[in-house]
Amino acid sequence: MISFSLSLVALVLGYLLYGRFIERVFGPDDRVTPAVAKADGLDYIVLPNWKIFMIQFLNIAGTGPIFGAIMGAKFGPVAYIWIVLGCIFAGATHDYLSGMLSMRNEGAGLPQLIGKFLGKTTKSVMLVFTVLLLIMVGTVFVYSPAEILHSIGGDTMMWVCIIFCYYIIATMLPIDKIIGKVYPLFAFSLLFMAGALMVWLFLHWPTVPELWTHLYNMGAATEPDKWSDAIFPALFITVACGAISGFHATQSPLMARCVKSEKMGRPIFYGAMITEGIVALIWATVSAWFFYGNPAPGYELIEAATAGFHTSAPAVVNLVCNDWLGVAGAILAMLGVVAAPITSGDTAFRSGRLIVAEWLKLDQRPIAKRLMICIPMFLCSIAMLVWQIENPDGFNTIWQYFGWSNQALSVFTLWTLTVYLLREGKCFWVTFIPALFMTTVCSTWLFVSKQAFCLGDMGYGLGIMCLGVAVIWFVVWHHREFGKTHK
Numbered sequence: 001m002i003s004f005s006l007s008l009v010a011l012v013l014g015y016l017l018y019g020r021f022i023e024r025v026f027g028p029d030d031r032v033t034p035a036v037a038k039a040d041g042l043d044y045i046v047l048p049n050w051k052i053f054m055i056q057f058l059n060i061a062g063t064g065p066i067f068g069a070i071m072g073a074k075f076g077p078v079a080y081i082w083i084v085l086g087c088i089f090a091g092a093t094h095d096y097l098s099g100m101l102s103m104r105n106e107g108a109g110l111p112q113l114i115g116k117f118l119g120k121t122t123k124s125v126m127l128v129f130t131v132l133l134l135i136m137v138g139t140v141f142v143y144s145p146a147e148i149l150h151s152i153g154g155d156t157m158m159w160v161c162i163i164f165c166y167y168i169i170a171t172m173l174p175i176d177k178i179i180g181k182v183y184p185l186f187a188f189s190l191l192f193m194a195g196a197l198m199v200w201l202f203l204h205w206p207t208v209p210e211l212w213t214h215l216y217n218m219g220a221a222t223e224p225d226k227w228s229d230a231i232f233p234a235l236f237i238t239v240a241c242g243a244i245s246g247f248h249a250t251q252s253p254l255m256a257r258c259v260k261s262e263k264m265g266r267p268i269f270y271g272a273m274i275t276e277g278i279v280a281l282i283w284a285t286v287s288a289w290f291f292y293g294n295p296a297p298g299y300e301l302i303e304a305a306t307a308g309f310h311t312s313a314p315a316v317v318n319l320v321c322n323d324w325l326g327v328a329g330a331i332l333a334m335l336g337v338v339a340a341p342i343t344s345g346d347t348a349f350r351s352g353r354l355i356v357a358e359w360l361k362l363d364q365r366p367i368a369k370r371l372m373i374c375i376p377m378f379l380c381s382i383a384m385l386v387w388q389i390e391n392p393d394g395f396n397t398i399w400q401y402f403g404w405s406n407q408a409l410s411v412f413t414l415w416t417l418t419v420y421l422l423r424e425g426k427c428f429w430v431t432f433i434p435a436l437f438m439t440t441v442c443s444t445w446l447f448v449s450k451q452a453f454c455l456g457d458m459g460y461g462l463g464i465m466c467l468g469v470a471v472i473w474f475v476v477w478h479h480r481e482f483g484k485t486h487k
Contacts, residue, residue, distance in 0.1 A: 001202075001208060002210060003210045003211045004281065011281065015270065015271060015274040018088050018092075019096070019274070022092075022096055022266075023096070023265070023270070026100050028100065028261075028263045031262065033103055033256075033262060034107035034256065035257055035259055038107065042365060043107075044107060044258070045180075045258055046258060047175075049264050050184075051180060051184055053271065055180065055187070056268055057190075058183050058186055058190065058343050059183075059251040059254065059255070061276045061279065064241025064242065064245065065242040065283065068240055068242055068280065069280045069281075069282075070286075070316050070317070072235060072238045072284065073284060073290070074291070075235045076214045077208075077211045077215070078211070078216070078217075078235065083277055086239075087244070087277030088277075089430075089434060090244040090410075090437070090438070091242075093431065094248065094273075094431070094434070095252055095269045098110070098417065099265060100262065100269065101417065102252060102253040102256040103256040103265070107257040108253065108358065109253050110250050111127040111355055114126045114413075114416050117416045117419040117423075118419065126412055130250060130409065131352050131377075132405075133246075133250075135349075135377055135384065136384065137402065138167065138349045138377075139388065140341075142345060142385060143385060143389070146159035146163060170349075171346060171370075171374055175254070179346070179347070179350075186340060189339070190279070191279075193321065194282050196329070197282050197286055197321075198282050200324050201282070201285060208285060208288040214292075230448070233445040233448070234449075236407070236445075237403045239284075240407055241280070242277055242279070242280020242284075244407070244410050244438065245406050246405075246411070247406050248273070249409065249413040251351060252269055254347060254354075255269075286320055287316065349377060349378070352373075353374055356373045356377075357373060404442065404445055407441060407442050408442045411438045414435035417431040417435075418431045418432045418435055422478070432474070436467060436470060440463055440470075444463025447463055
């Protein structure tokens with residue numbers, strides 16, 4: 001619990017100190033924001049700051065900081081280091097700067113920003129990649145809550161149809177009609193659940209592994225056949241939303257179109273990510289108690305509760321909340337495990353609609369033009385969902401590739417931000433170093449993972465080579481850009 005307490009303090013200080021430094025690097029001012037300049041009553045609408053924060057938090061969080069932290073518990077308390085350092089220096093910086101850059105570019109979506117700073121070819125590739133990722137997010141966040149609801153009652157496909165109907169409505173309607181009204185309630189529920197668990201942790205002070213005694217992959221040490229992933233790079237793919245997530249850069253523009261003043265960017269974008277890091281930290285500690293505490297409930301409880309689930313994470317959430325928080329906890333767990341992924345799924349489809357609309361230059365005020373984009377997206381999602389259901393390990397396969405795609409998107413976002421900061425004469429190191437690190441993580445995972453090329457130790461060498469290529473590319477580009485500037 002000492003490691004948890006120190007990590008919690010570090011996240012708060014990160015917001016107060018490093019967050020303010022990042023704000024000074026960007027330099028918000030009093031210019032008119034897209035929410036005012038392009039107000040359309042649909043996607044560009046001025047909303048109250050507290051509501052924007054709650055929506056942004058729920059958009060980027062969902063169950064990511066919960067499920068990721070639970071699945072990352074196998075790595076032991078080393079996850080604390082990644083959550084704290086990743087959140088402060090990578091994730092929150094990534095979210096703040098991508099949101100503010102969108103605001104400075106008339107609320108542009110991520111592919112538009114990538115195209116402006118990394119070129120048209122990269123834009124075209126990332127346009128397809130981003131839309132596919134968003135469809136994948138929506139598909140993943142349909143099936144998991146449907147399975148949970150099925151365990152309570154009703155048929156899985158019935159729940160899938162209900163969730164899809166909600167997605168269509170939420171994606172099509174103005175942002176203040178459903179999202180603006182319902183999301184703050186769900187965000188409050190998620191925060192209340194996390195806060196209640198944190199109070200329980202401090203009141204009971206359970207014995208959990210500490211950094212100075214268990215700085216290794218605890219899962220591989222205790223059950224090598226069950227947990228064989230190496231900390232690098234698997235930890236950085238598994239625990240994504242609590243540290244850094246490319247998906248967030250697709251969500252920040254949604255709120256960038258609703259903010260009245262640039263000066264609210266730090267509490268909204270940087271603050272929401274730090275809050276998500278705190279939620280991930282809480283669940284990492286809860287999971288440490290669940291798997292390795294003294295005494296610990298052990299794996300037998302999961303095995304008894306996972307019938308119908310494709311991951312143990314929902315089972316852990318339900319067991320812990322029922323045991324620690326009683327009836328109220330069960331209700332909050334339901335909101336957290338069911339409503340949170342659904343609300344991430346609908347904003348994923350909404351982001352996809354807006355990205356495609358930007359690309360095709362389609363005015364989104366007519367409903368018919370919204371349908372032109374939404375129908376193909378939902379058909380692709382349904383096809384992916386059918387494949388997922390028909391394959392025994394379909395959910396896990398899609399989830400793993402979703403995790404890698406998510407982090408790969410953060411790589412392109414960080415490089416975009418680096419180019420922007422350089423051209424503006426600002427401190428580019430704040431995104432350059434995270435960009436190099438995440439480039440190495442994603443390339444190494446692709447080479448060593450059993451779900452990809454599975455090259456073993458050779459994959460680590462290839463990952464280092466990719467790091468070298470990235471550095472050389474940057475130096476060459478920087479020299480070319482610098483030369484142009486001074487001719």
